[in-house]
Amino acid sequence: MTTTGGSDESPSVALRTEALEQLLTERGLIDPNVMDAIITRYETSVGPLNGAEVVARAWTDPDYRRRLLADGTAAIKELGFSGPQGEHIVVVENTPTLHNVVVCTLCSCYPWPVLGLPPSWYKDPAYRARVVREPRTVLAEMGLTLDDDVQIVVRDSTSEVRWLVLPERPSGTEHLTEAELVPLITRDAMVGVARVAAP
């Protein structure tokens, strides 16, 4: 492994990236059209809406909920969502007494097929370090105050496991359909740093 010192005198990262892309293309290792399609996909179509559809289905279909908690990846694939970083998704359920919150302490692992790419705060060293040490405080700072009797479980991503939180369905939404529930379900609720609010 080369760890280049003196990166300050190196060309800008934009030029470096372009140089790398050129070299890899010339060597036949990447097809720029394939790469463009991948980037467009993550910029426009893969994101938390996918996860929201999974959660809304689980809230309205008990059999699906059981399958989702038993084998997240397979149940998520039933709705058509799969791909990189989705090979081993484990779904954990929040309840009135137990609250799961997700982190990747070492880098930025995240369930791309259902949430898209992670937000900045998820990748930030402060969140990664602090949510493990003082989850209750960090969640409160992010606007989620949990009672002292609610147990918090911090789910750290590993080289294989990607976590997805199944949030609690808010009371007062019993009359809503699956399609009406989807827009209520936020990315933050599926990472475990927020609750889903009734409309």
Next chain:
Amino acid sequence: MSTPLDIEGPAAPPRSNGELVFAEPWESRAFGLAVTLHEAGSFTWPEFRTALIARITAWTASGGPGGPYPYYRLWLGALEDVLAGLGVVSTDEVITRARALAQRAPGHDHRDHAH
């Protein structure tokens, strides 16, 4: 391929929580390079992850916290590390090519480099 979704409202997932996926164009290219190479079988994701963790750890150890977190810079560094380790593209080759690109006449620069 996939149907383009609404870019407003709930059908705009990557931006729906008030955040763009990539801050600058080169970040999307650096992201795309790693994912494309991985999907083509050039390396496994755990190999890339290990390199990314090494870059992040080194940045943190060097007293990085305090400045803005240069996530995609570390991502690009990890990608260069993996490719150099595999003997695919060396760091010197990248730097040489990048310097050559920097010499282009402005009118020949078909990509927008804001810096």
